Amino acid sequence: MSSSFSVSMLLRTELFNSGANSNRLSIAPSRTFHYKGSKCEMSRRGFALKGIVASGVSVVASSLAAQPAQGVERLVFKPDGYNFWTWRGHKIHYVVQGEGSPVVLIHGFGASAFHWRYNIPELAKRHKVYAIDLLGFGWSDKAIIEYDAMVWRDQVVDFLKEIVKEPAVLVGNSLGGFTALVSAIGLPEQVVGVALLNSAGQFGDPNNKTSKPDESTLQKVLLKPLEEVFRRLVLGFLFWQSKQPARIESVLKSVYINTSNVDDYLVESITIPAADPNAGEVYYRLMSRFMLNQTQYTLDSVLSKMSCPLLLLWGDLDPWVGPAKAKRIKEFYPNTSLVNFQAGHCPHDEVPELVNKALLDWLSTLPTQVSLQTV
Numbered sequence: 001m002s003s004s005f006s007v008s009m010l011l012r013t014e015l016f017n018s019g020a021n022s023n024r025l026s027i028a029p030s031r032t033f034h035y036k037g038s039k040c041e042m043s044r045r046g047f048a049l050k051g052i053v054a055s056g057v058s059v060v061a062s063s064l065a066a067q068p069a070q071g072v073e074r075l076v077f078k079p080d081g082y083n084f085w086t087w088r089g090h091k092i093h094y095v096v097q098g099e100g101s102p103v104v105l106i107h108g109f110g111a112s113a114f115h116w117r118y119n120i121p122e123l124a125k126r127h128k129v130y131a132i133d134l135l136g137f138g139w140s141d142k143a144i145i146e147y148d149a150m151v152w153r154d155q156v157v158d159f160l161k162e163i164v165k166e167p168a169v170l171v172g173n174s175l176g177g178f179t180a181l182v183s184a185i186g187l188p189e190q191v192v193g194v195a196l197l198n199s200a201g202q203f204g205d206p207n208n209k210t211s212k213p214d215e216s217t218l219q220k221v222l223l224k225p226l227e228e229v230f231r232r233l234v235l236g237f238l239f240w241q242s243k244q245p246a247r248i249e250s251v252l253k254s255v256y257i258n259t260s261n262v263d264d265y266l267v268e269s270i271t272i273p274a275a276d277p278n279a280g281e282v283y284y285r286l287m288s289r290f291m292l293n294q295t296q297y298t299l300d301s302v303l304s305k306m307s308c309p310l311l312l313l314w315g316d317l318d319p320w321v322g323p324a325k326a327k328r329i330k331e332f333y334p335n336t337s338l339v340n341f342q343a344g345h346c347p348h349d350e351v352p353e354l355v356n357k358a359l360l361d362w363l364s365t366l367p368t369q370v371s372l373q374t375v
Contacts, residue, residue, distance in 0.1 A: 072122070073118075074117050075114065081093045083096060092141070093132075094131060095129075098129050100128050102128045103130070103169050104132065104168050106132060106171065106180050107138065108174025108345075109175040109286075111176075112269055113131035114265070119355065132155075132156070137273065142276045142277075142281075144285075147282070150182070154186070161187070170195070171197070172194075173198060174346075181194060181201070185306050192309075193308050195310075196311070196312050197347055197355070198315050202299060203300050248267050252267070312329060312330065312338045313348070315346070315347040316340050
């Protein structure tokens with residue numbers, strides 16, 4: 001196991017608090033898939049869908065439903081992005097399509113609005129769909145600031161106020177899931193529902209109340225600067241390695257159970273932003289100061305302040321965030337609907353047909369047409 005992989009997995013464990021995964025994957029015969037616009041033909045082993053559980057009801061689907069999104073409408077990839085909004089002096093990228101009650105999609109760590117490529121066109125048939133790039137990611141500015149979960153909360157809250165301007169549902173994957181939660185409690189009068197796909201975030205440990213010890217003069221003057229230099233060297237190397245297309249493809253395949261959708265489109269949507277001159281410094285700040293300091297923001301503290309309906313769309317075969325977390329969230333927050341998929345960390349991109357249907361069905365039950373004046 002490479003050192004970079006070991007460090008990366010440590011960081012992901014801190015962020016996602018992965019649960020145990022006891023599900024087994026049923027493997028279907030090997031099939032070959034062709035993608036328009038892809039430079040290569042990908043041959044991957046498909047898998048048979050065991051079924052999904054929606055609100056306690058088991059729904060058995062054909063194994064073909066879990067195959068890659070052939071024939072599903074896909075968002076056009078634009079190297080220069082779609083729309084831009086200025087927030088606190090920074091350029092923020094977003095996509096908007098469709099008409100109807102608003103749905104705001106928030107991507108995960110290292111991704112962008114383009115990760116919702118198979119969801120935006122379908123959801124836009126019934127809703128006005130926004131997909132935003134968080135500051136530091138995607139086509140948004142790589143701002144040199146101190147990153148914190150509350151920065152993205154403030155960004156999404158202001159996006160709702162200035163761009164969306166009406167009651168909306170927030171949908172987030174991974175890091176975007178936790179961002180959706182804290183944004184919902186930051187602007188409860190405008191958020192009428194939240195959907196999480198394999199969300200980041202940890203539950204608090206009531207037994208862990210140790211205070212941070214005071215630093216000695218030696219630590220402040222000598223050890224901390226040396227630690228900073230060493231961390232910069234290590235993370236600088238990791239960033240260089242992590243932005244290589246082959247490495248990105250490898251990491252994606254480690255969390256996609258059906259890897260056929262790990263194609264050129266997806267890889268390029270990650271490599272292009274990584275070429276920004278400030279991307280390396282943003283990566284360093286995220287890894288050294290944000291991802292390893294998550295204990296101050298816990299799922300229980302956030303959920304205890306939320307009041308809107310919650311939907312969990314969970315890939316049960318995720319090696320980072322298993323179904324145990326979804327179960328615990330549902331137990332903690334009763335106003336929750338749960339849909340399980342035989343998919344990995346990004347079910348919206350692995351099994352988009354199933355995710356789109358489950359999300360649209362749930363959206364149809366929400367009072368999203370209420371005006372802000374009456375909320």
